Amino acid sequence: AQSVTQPDIHITVSEGASLELRCNYSYGATPYLFWYVQSPGQGLQLLLKYFSGDTLVQGIKGFEAEFKRSQSSFNLRKPSVHWSDAAEYFCAVNPQGAQKLVFGQGTRLTINP
Amino acid sequence: NAGVTQTPKFRVLKTGQSMTLLCAQDMNHEYMYWYRQDPGMGLRLIHYSVGEGTTAKGEVPDGYNVSRLKKQNFLLGLESAAPSQTSVYFCASSRGQASEAFFGQGTRLTVV
Numbered sequence: 001a002q003s004v005t006q007p008d009i010h011i012t013v014s015e016g017a018s019l020e021l022r023c024n025y026s027y028g029a030t031p032y033l034f035w036y037v038q039s040p041g042q043g044l045q046l047l048l049k050y051f052s053g054d055t056l057v058q059g060i061k062g063f064e065a066e067f068k069r070s071q072s073s074f075n076l077r078k079p080s081v082h083w084s085d086a087a088e089y090f091c092a093v094n095p096q097g098a099q100k101l102v103f104g105q106g107t108r109l110t111i112n113p
Numbered sequence: 114n115a116g117v118t119q120t121p122k123f124r125v126l127k128t129g130q131s132m133t134l135l136c137a138q139d140m141n142h143e144y145m146y147w148y149r150q151d152p153g154m155g156l157r158l159i160h161y162s163v164g165e166g167t168t169a170k171g172e173v174p175d176g177y178n179v180s181r182l183k184k185q186n187f188l189l190g191l192e193s194a195a196p197s198q199t200s201v202y203f204c205a206s207s208r209g210q211a212s213e214a215f216f217g218q219g220t221r222l223t224v225v
Contacts, residue, residue, distance in 0.1 A: 006155075009153065032210065032211045034213075034214075036214075042218070043117075043203060043216035043217055043218050043219060044156075044203070044205075044214075044216040045216075046213045046214070049211075049213065051211055090155060090156065092214075094210050094211065096210075099144070099161075099163050099169075099210050100146070100158060100161050100169070100171060101146060101158070101161075101205070101207070101214055102158060102172070103148070103155045103156040103157070103158075104155055105153065105154060105155040106155045106156075
């Protein structure tokens with residue numbers, strides 16, 4: 001079945017440490033790919049997106065993501081996290097030709113001081 | 114610039130009651146979406162619309178209906194609310210399939 005999977009429900013990292021959040025998708029053609037962040041009690045904000053071209057994309061707040069076609073993955077990274085990065089992160093795909101935005105289950109990020 | 118506005122922000126319903134959630138966007142976007150967010154399940158797509166007068170089913174459409182009579186508004190209806198519909202509902206809009214989706218602040222619905 002077509003889906004978006006975020007394998008990690010909850011991740012805890014120390015402030016200043018590096019971060020990688022995983023996202024895998026299972027669609028025939030490469031979909032449009034997005035990462036969103038949701039702070040507590042808030043709506044969602046776009047961090048970055050990938051459609052084609054350079055497989056390493058830069059986003060806001062120092063985040064980047066790498067698209068790997070061979071692994072059907074679009075992992076989110078940040079070299080050094082800040083306490084303000086504590087939030088829930090969602091990977092989303094818009095399958096080409098499907099006209100709908102589908103989300104993964106989300107990964108909750110906790111930052112230790 | 115208001116962006117995406119959801120009305121109401123909170124609501125408590127009794128089982129069997131009906132209600133309509135309103136989503137309004139002022140960005141002239143073609144695409145609009147309704148999601149529900151439940152712990153551990155991410156956002157699940159209920160219904161969506163790719164233009165005025167059109168609607169389509171998402172992943173979890175049962176128990177919900179929608180209408181998009183005007184481009185700027187996308188209504189989500191619950192005809193007979195059930196406790197399983199207790200959730201936080203988010204509306205979003207986007208210019209197109211490859212565009213960023215903008216989200217409302219959510220509606221917290223409790224069905225007792």
